[in-house]
Amino acid sequence: MHTVNAMSYQDFDFELNGSKALLEDIFPGFNEYDRIGVVVREAGGGTGSSALLMSALTRFYDFFRPNLGVEPGAQFIYPEFFIFHVGKKHMTHYWMDIWPPHKEVVVKEDDPEQILEAINDRGITRLLVEDIAPSQPIFLRETLNSAKHRIVSALAYSPTGRVKNSDVKITSCEAAEKNVLDSIKISENLSKELLYELLERRELLKVNGRVTETYRRIEVEEALHMLTENTEPGATTLSYFALLEMEV
Template sequence: MHVATLLASEMFEVEIEGRPASIAEVLPDWNPHDRFGLVIDESLGGVGATHLLQIAITSFYDVKPSRRRELKIYPEIYAFHVGKGHGAHAPYDFWPARREVMLSTDPREILDAINDRGITRLAVPDRAPRDIQHRPKEEDAALDRVVSAFAYHPSGRVTDPDIRIAGNDKRTEYNPGRALRPVYAATPRPAAAPPKRLVKETDPSYVDWLRERDNDVTEEERAIAERRRESLKHDGLVTESYRRIAVSEALKRLGSTD
């Protein structure tokens, strides 16, 4: 749960339609029960939504500061891998492992998973929308509950963006760096004396998960994703762009890889 202490809202600068804005304008009326969902459909694709994800994480803690201090809980964030696993995104604190959900390319299954987890803020890859017949009432359930939807691109930049999010602190690049090149650094703990507050980085099951997902991505795909991230950096910092979309439009992009 390193993000609770790693990230702060002051580390991000936001623009909406070319004017300075706030995180609260990107994620209006964020409340303690909000849950962020990220749909991923290519190798390490979620890295392209790093800053949107990270401002959702800071909002999760800022709306209820006791989560950082007394409770020390992981943020309510969920990654939905379409078609197969696309590399571990657990370094962002998609943890425990159940928060990385492996799904088929069936958009109905993807929406079922989104609804099952009560997602209220949704980011989807910027793919071509399709006419999709979801299961009865599943689309209505999502339209009733999801407050905000965004299109992102695995490269970190979308066409026709209306939101830009820039990191102003190099710590904002820690999580994508660990996702692109996982660090297997857990220290085995004695079975008879588990720590009172186990964090994922020292949990052997976290290392097991990273290794299990390692074969999701080829070395070539990993290198491409790394170069793509590096190409966005200026003085070690990255600016990403997004486009706000209607929830109904986001649901038409589920499972699309066009």
């Protein structure tokens, strides 16, 4: 719980369509049972969703104050926030309170069905996807219906921290950004060149000394078409189809 005492919900500023807002305006009905999932497709890409993640986790901890702590009888808990790394692990998000490590989920096949299965298996209720062109994915009917039934809202984000046609703006705080930078620095799979590029990218997001990221609200249906640009089923999904054909 690196962030419990280092920052608070009041350290973040929210705008919706240019007007001051709350996290609950962006994620209506946000509560302590929500499970946020971010689909990450490139090295360091998850940093582009950090303002949303960090502000949401401070709001999560607010539900449990003043009982949080490490002492016997105290509430020691982390939010159910997950990073879905497509293809391979793209960064370590430890200092952003994505913990324990099993919440950094690697989906080895860049296959919409496999990505959505991983999302469903973690019971995600709020979904963030990279701002890519919607595709025409192939899903099992059961997988698709499960997601539609459960996911409440979705946002498009950019690895750069700024999306086109944004309607959501979140201004972060110094403590939150320090955790983002620390996560970048401990990620062993980043080259020195990429590390420098990511740090520079974060610096360019500063407005009056504070990092500001933008997002775009999208329908859940659209988000499910933005999990990947790949539309071809992978080996695992093809094996499902083979089983279904045996029933005919």
